[in-house]
Amino acid sequence: MNKLEKLKQSLSGKFKIENYKFIHAVGDDVLEVPKEDVPALLQFFHDSGQFDFLMDVCGADYPGREKRFDVVYHLFSSKDASRLRVKAQVGENESIGTVIPAYRGADWFEREAYDMFGIKFEGHPNLRKILTHHQFVGHPLRKDYDANLQQACTVSLPIHFNNEPGSPGDVLNDKYVPLNIGPAHTAMHGTLRVMAEMDGETIVRCNNEIGYLHRCFEKMAETHPYNQVIPYTDRLNYCSAPMNNIGYCKTVERLLGVEIPPKAQAMRVILAELSRIIDHTIAIGTGAMDLGALTSFFYMFGLREQVYGLFEKLCGARLTVSMTRVGGMAQDAPEGWFDEVLALCKEIRKGTDEMASMVVDNKIFIQRTRGICPVSAQDAIQWGYTGPLLRASGVNLDLRKAQPYYGYDALDFDVPVGTSGDIYDRYLVRFEEMRQSVRIIEQVCKNVPGGDYTIRDKGIVLPEKKDVYGNIEGLMNHFMLIIKGLRPPVGEVYDATEAANGELGFYLVSDGSANPYRLKVRPPCFAIYQSYPTVVKGAQLADAIATVASMNLIAGELDR
């Protein structure tokens, strides 16, 4: 009996399933329901334990339809790694019930859907703009909003707070000191803004504002052909750019129904693990810097530069590599590259141990981080944590193990899991992941499969330059693919990879044209950062800074 049948059985009698549509398409299970049923249905999924994670909530706009919007929920079960997409149609002036009571982590995702599409979520306590600025009029991801229509912002919002039940909202209390940190504060990593009311050194309540780096990734994806979206994905989590390339290309490939050759898979695994390592070097290096330890930053950057060297050798770029293409890699690795990677592995191993002794064995660091602002496993799941932060809270979930792709199941590596979910555990997990990534790279590099680095489907992949300039068929194929574009079949897919920060998901809708119809990114740190006001409530200010650093918030993927 397949999963949809089981699902149908568990729902029958409780819900009017004759109104539901059970669809299995492109490998995804989809459930289409009337919007009135959504809150109760998701509550049931949560309470019955069928799906413990709500990974993503997003909107999609279909202007030609009677009910214009789709609200799409992506559920995930950590027990058997199964996924379910729940969709409900909502008209332009209608609203849909919030699912925050079932999944706390729906908060910011619903706000984003409201901001981008104007979909109203009934019962949401803070339904206001999240990514665009407060003077922005209209909803940019609607199809009738012009991608190039900028609206000026003339003034920043003053300190403001969320309207939680029992809290005074934006009214400040005279007893406390209001404090604004960021967006241009050194500990706020460029674009984060935290507002707090302080009682001495203690945070009475706190709010965080994002959107200072909202550069419209999703709208840009809708206005560019599939392969031209790849450079935009680089700039989501720019600390580990290749991982975003891989996540995006993997999604498009699944919609196309193609499997990439073993060599491309091996190269992607190596790139992904190298990226994981350098992402963690930034997280640890800047994290320690925020606690006052500048030395670790210089050490970590030395390590990073060496990996940059490898990237540069592979494709000429250092940071934003755009190395993958739909169907494989952009080009083959130069001769001897894999040996150089192997040689660097030794350096990374040494550097990691050295760094660990400097950071996590350091008495001051331990005192600043151990037992500070812990997040329990239960809370972490409720908020939608994934990646190192979830594992630091003691949940053993890693998509490389739970939902293996690119041959991860054949590789020997461990998933480090913390116990307390405090800041210290997060760094311990990151250090151990770096060591495990080195193990993975070594295994792959010692056994690189031969063969081609990309598929050779002429409707998907451009021919090599020697064919374009060398024969008429190559020239024609090149011309046709550039003019006509890569066109996946009509359909939709959600695919996720384990990025450095957690689950990086892409929800892709194709209408059969050369551009994606809708591309939604599920950024890992978006779900994590929404828990921040709750996590640091009652903590000291210095601990709040340490918490920001440990969450490894990358504005590029947070704000997109």
Next chain:
Amino acid sequence: MHKDQVQGSVSHGGASGTQAIDDMSREVAFTSKLDALVAWGRKNSLWPMPYGTACCGIEFMSVMGPKYDLARFGAEVARFSPRQADLLVVAGTITEKMAPVITRIYQQMLEPKYVIAMGACASSGGFYRAYHVLQGVDKVIPVDVYIPGCPPTPEAVMDGIMALQRMIATHQPRPWKDNWKSPYEQA
């Protein structure tokens, strides 16, 4: 020898004494115009404020980091307070939401102050021709040097800083800055 000269000339006193001190300074010291000396000092002790919002911010860390080491150009003292910095490095995309913030930061910097737009986004919006992205930071603050690249290599950033140093040394006029007014104050 110099000591004797100084003593000798002072003993004579009057106008000829001044003459002698002048002679002496030509022998023992390098004479220059004051503003040239100041410019030399300024160009070799730029205090940057890295305004890293995005990918370019990571690449700017590389420039400050151990391999490229901006200290060689006298600009290693990164200040995160605009009041202590004289070079604003805009490294990354500036969105419409961020524009009032960066304008205020620029206003808080003390004269003389310089601005480098690092990368395509800060220079022109880059490939984000999009509804929430400011199409170049020069829409709100005056920019002295633009560094191309997405992100620029550390070498390119150094080239940009050296270009700025040349501008400072040669007192290049900066008409784009002379009549600058905050776009938010007119209203």
